[in-house]
Amino acid sequence: MKLTVDVLRYLSKDDFRVLTAVEMGMRNHEIVPAELIGRIAGLKHGGSYKVMKNLLRHKLLHHDSSKYDGFRLTYLGYDFLAIKTLVKRGVFASVGRQIGVGKESDIFEVATEDGTIMAMKLHRLGRVSFRAVKNKRDYLRHRSSFNWLYLSRLAALKEFAFMKALQDHGFPVPDAVDCNRHCVIMSLVPGYPLVQVKELPNPDIVFETIIGLVTRLAEHGLIHCDFNEFNIMIDDDEKVTMIDFPQMVSVSHRNAQMYFDRDVECIFKFFRKRFNLTFQEEKDECDRSESNEDDDGRPQLSSITVSDVVLDKDLAASGFTKEKQDVIEKFIEGGTERDTDSDDEESGEESLSDDETNVEKRPLSDDCRKDVQQSTVSCDDEDDRVHIAVQCD
Ligand code: ADP
Ligand code: MG
Structure with a gap:
């Protein structure tokens, strides 16, 4: 507009x-x-x-x-x-x-x-x-x-x-x-949305950083819910900044598992396609048994310990009450289409x-x-x- x-x-x-x-x-x-x-x-x-x-x-x-x-x-x-x-x-x-x-x-x-x-x-x-x-x-x-x-x-x-x-x-x-x-x-975040970046000097390090963020968010009791190449900015020094938070939910949300897995999958898919990263398990059995990851190295929500709940106490301080959270959450949940879905939604746009x-x-x-x-x-x-x-x- x-x-x-x-x-x-x-x-x-x-x-x-x-x-x-x-x-x-x-x-x-x-x-x-x-x-x-x-x-x-x-x-x-x-x-x-x-x-x-x-x-x-x-x-x-x-x-x-x-x-x-x-x-x-x-x-x-x-x-x-x-x-x-x-x-x-x-x-x-x-x-x-x-x-x-x-x-x-x-x-x-x-x-x-x-x-x-x-x-x-x-x-x-x-x-x-x-x-x-x-x-x-x-x-x-x-x-x-x-x-x-x-x-x-x-x-x-x-x-x-x-x-x-x-x-x-x-x-x-x-x-x-x-x-x-x-x-x-x-x-203003310096750099570009990751989706616009065709080459990276160190894609594997950037990938680890980004997956680390999803995990760290979960440790703070949060899931981004729209974590993908459109909502991650990266600058020339490969510094990553995440944006776009209206759809975030708590790890106690009933669909937390699905949202978490979807965020993780988006990142894996993008790095596999764009930067040809492969995700075969390279660790030995011993490491794997102690890790928070599955066979492909995907972090698992169930293995993450929530150490510091950001939600509620921090948000209430900003005037964003539980009631408001419920209203917006229900609304956004009705259509948590991803930015990545935008390809097939152009034709269906309704005024x-x-x-x-x-x-x-x-x-x-x-x-x-x-x-x-x-x-x-x-x-x-x-x-x-x-x-x-x-x-x-
Ligand atoms: P939406 O919720 O509509 O997806 P975003 O917050 O993802 O909106 O912003 C859309 C685009 O605007 C981003 O992909 C990015 O290019 C740009 N943008 C958003 N916030 C910033 C910022 N703080 N600094 C620089 N660019 C931004
Ligand atoms: Mg966005």
Whole structure:
């Protein structure tokens, strides 16, 4: 989804007042009645109608009159609310180019006043394969009210909480900087996703490092659940960083064994295919009896001793409660399709709504990655406008 953030500079205090009113209304309404928005925004002389029309024109709101005259936020509207909050907080001052298009997220570069570049991940739950959407709808049918924005917010909160906890426990993850709504700000990871790497000087060492991470996560009571070449970054010195945490689960999860084995299998398969690694057991009988591995050297969840449970205690500290964990887990479980499944899901992509899932799935050119154009953003407190200029082709 394109992020035409330059519109931000034209938005007035009233525009944000109405956007916020729609956001508040969406806590209990999928479509917020126009009249309610007017009441929440509290603008004089029906002023909110004019504002809503303007927001509609910029695709920040979606109009729905099927049941009554109402509106809901689009992802772009939600993006603006999050970006504005984070800019006002001083977390970053400008938005650069898009550096990643995930299955359910968009990633952009952002920069602070002093030029430090970070990554901004905007979660977009709902941009998923047909099968996953269907599964999720089956689950969501049992809920009286929900919206994709709420789930995206939970995904962001979960990702932020896990990133922070993992960082505190010494895992190679991006630094968790801040989080607002469906938006996570983290340090920019140097290098490339492993999937883009065709050659490695020491594939066997990198493989051991990565498998070591799956094991160490399990020792901390966690399973990544989407551990594959798309979610592992590697730099020129072969330093590995793992990313993408909204789907992580505890080793006590009822499907833990399956998720763990699947993570392990993905890594084995990738290294076998891409780097021709072979995994014949080379150890003698004696070593094998004491190892945590099967005959192919695959680590076994049942043989791993959980020494330090990251979940619960660390996550609760980040505001990610057990209840929230349950909601997002059930939702994500409905369709834990892997990034690696993306080959066969292109054709089955189902739109939830045009403005929310108008996704351009395209690889980012190297030029685009490198040539980050930063433009200054300033918050003018007087009229509450956010002046932001953005280049994101
Ligand atoms: P999704 O959940 O949609 O799969 P990811 O978190 O995996 O999203 O991010 C998608 C892509 O964006 C990654 O493959 C990577 O190329 C890029 N990316 C994500 N986070 C960062 C980061 N912190 N630094 C650099 N690139 C990143
Ligand atoms: Mg990913």
